[in-house]
Amino acid sequence: MAQEVTNFARFYATFNKIPYSGDREDLKKEMVEKVTFGRTNSLREVTKREYQDLCEGLEKIYPANRINEAAREELRRQRSICLKLMQKLGIDTTDWNRVNAFCQDGRIAGKQFRDITSEELEQLAKKLRSIERKGGIRELEEPGPKAIVVPFK
Numbered sequence: 001m002a003q004e005v006t007n008f009a010r011f012y013a014t015f016n017k018i019p020y021s022g023d024r025e026d027l028k029k030e031m032v033e034k035v036t037f038g039r040t041n042s043l044r045e046v047t048k049r050e051y052q053d054l055c056e057g058l059e060k061i062y063p064a065n066r067i068n069e070a071a072r073e074e075l076r077r078q079r080s081i082c083l084k085l086m087q088k089l090g091i092d093t094t095d096w097n098r099v100n101a102f103c104q105d106g107r108i109a110g111k112q113f114r115d116i117t118s119e120e121l122e123q124l125a126k127k128l129r130s131i132e133r134k135g136g137i138r139e140l141e142e143p144g145p146k147a148i149v150v151p152f153k
Contacts, residue, residue, distance in 0.1 A: 003044055005051045011043065014058045031058075071118070078121035079113075085128035089137050 020027055029041040035054045036046060046054065083093045092098050096113070103109045109116050109124055116124060131137060 004048045005044075005046060008043060008051075010055045011051070011058065014055065014062055018058075018062050075118050075121070078118055078125070082113075082116075082121055082124050082128060085125060085132065088132055089128065091137075 015024075015028065018027075028043065031054060032043050032046060033041040035050050035057070040046065043051075083099070086099065086102065087093050091102050100112045100114075103113045103116065103124075104111060108127065109120060
């Protein structure tokens with residue numbers, strides 16, 4: 001029989017988060033044996049359907065993936081809020097280099113936009129709203145010589 005399932009990431013993502021004090025290998029073999037009705041205790045020998053049933057059963061018991069999805073959605077929502085606020089301030093949010101350059105300023109976040117955590121995004125949103133209330137981002141004057149105006153006598 002050819003191996004039907006070759007990537008076990010879904011299984012191990014949940015399995016590794018299950019609190020268990022005994023031998024984890026024995027636990028895994030026991031779970032596989034139950035889902036295959038005693039046919040095998042090797043994860044490599046399960047069919048696609050058995051693998052799907054095993055993963056769904058694990059996710060019902062320990063819904064870590066659903067928690068991760070909720071956290072990911074919250075992070076997306078907060079990023080969207082910050083990007084909209086940056087747009088209001090005149091930052092081109094279609095150019096990631098500009099977004100990152102703005103965020104890397106120590107007074108803003110001190111790191112690239114993608115590295116900002118959920119809690120830091122909340123703080124960033126507050127800063128951006130404060131900047132907006134105070135009149136936005138002021139452009140720096142161009143350095144260089146200025147014309148001196150001398151009145152006529």
